[in-house]
Amino acid sequence: MRMLHALLAAVCLLPMASTTLAQTPVPTTSSHPAPGPLPAGAPAPPPAIAGTGLMGLSGRWWLNAYAVQRLHVSSAQQKQMDAVFRESRPHLIDLSANMEKAEASLDLLLWAEHPDSNKISQQIDQVAEARAELEKANSKMLLRVLLLLTPEQWATLTQQAH
Numbered sequence: 001m002r003m004l005h006a007l008l009a010a011v012c013l014l015p016m017a018s019t020t021l022a023q024t025p026v027p028t029t030s031s032h033p034a035p036g037p038l039p040a041g042a043p044a045p046p047p048a049i050a051g052t053g054l055m056g057l058s059g060r061w062w063l064n065a066y067a068v069q070r071l072h073v074s075s076a077q078q079k080q081m082d083a084v085f086r087e088s089r090p091h092l093i094d095l096s097a098n099m100e101k102a103e104a105s106l107d108l109l110l111w112a113e114h115p116d117s118n119k120i121s122q123q124i125d126q127v128a129e130a131r132a133e134l135e136k137a138n139s140k141m142l143l144r145v146l147l148l149l150t151p152e153q154w155a156t157l158t159q160q161a162h
Helices: 002-012 017-023 065-071 075-110 117-146 151-161
Strands: none
Touching: 065 151, 075 117
16 A cells, blocks of 8 residues: 555656746846857757757746747847746646645545545546646647747757757
8 A cells, every 4th residue: 555655656646747837037138149059069959948848948948048049039029939938837837736736636536544446536537637738728829939939940949849
């Protein structure tokens, strides 16, 4: 039973990128480096975009100097993208809170003196549903941001992913 508790607790406590997006601000840059490829031997991109996916973009990547340089993001695009983010953020925060509440309820059930597998199973479903809602909302926000890119920027972004 202890192994079941540990396994379920580990699964339920996996970090969510969406939660980070909804809660972690990224500093803006006041001036942007000249566009173009990075020189040979240049340091790796900053951790904010050194992940997986489309150039490893995460968070408010349109304010990141490296992403701005590589994609030639204009200040007008940055403002539009930030408006999408600001509009979406309260909903993402609410969904993140719903997920955390569902996880907290699951935690209580898992560590009960006499765990009820039926209640635990139902709560696992609620946690999964809350995570799915958060991921859907985050993906829809990201799509709205990506649709602000020009065809040339999109081509650069997708070429970097391969």
